Amino acid sequence: MRYALPLLCILMSLPAQAAGDPKLGKPLHAKQCVACHVKLLGGDGSAMYTRKPRLINDARALTQRVAACSAQTNAGWFPEEEAHVAAWLNQTYYKFK
Numbered sequence: 001m002r003y004a005l006p007l008l009c010i011l012m013s014l015p016a017q018a019a020g021d022p023k024l025g026k027p028l029h030a031k032q033c034v035a036c037h038v039k040l041l042g043g044d045g046s047a048m049y050t051r052k053p054r055l056i057n058d059a060r061a062l063t064q065r066v067a068a069c070s071a072q073t074n075a076g077w078f079p080e081e082e083a084h085v086a087a088w089l090n091q092t093y094y095k096f097k
């Protein structure tokens with residue numbers, strides 16, 4: 001517990017993009033996120049990220065959305081895991097700079 005706050009500060013000071021590794025995000029997303037999007041939209045669920053208009057219009061909003069969704073689904077992800085998933089979604093679908 002004593003280390004939680006300093007650790008959180010270090011993690012939050014990392015730029016989300018730099019911290020995220022798309023290769024690590026892909027399997028996390030497949031496990032926790034895809035099924036519900038498929039149920040809603042069919043196909044492979046990716047229509048959620050390519051629809052128009054999209055909810056998410058910049059990298060910051062994407063990171064926040066991933067964090068909110070992971071909290072809602074009780075994924076129990078650490079901030080760096082959220083960053084991996086955001087990085088993978090960005091690389092694959094959103095392509096924000």
Ligand code: HEC
Pocket residue numbers: 029032033034036037040048049051053054055056062065066069070073075085089
């Ligand atoms: C229980 C169902 C469900 C689960 C599980 C779920 N989502 Fe979603 N997601 C939704 C719905 C519904 C929307 C559309 C919300 C809207 O249109 O207001 C959405 C939208 C999104 C969007 C925005 C798409 C856009 O328009 O740009 C992102 C990003 C996203 N989800 C990421 C995730 C991630 C990451 C996870 C896994 C941690 C996840 N979702 C898990 C139901 C779910």
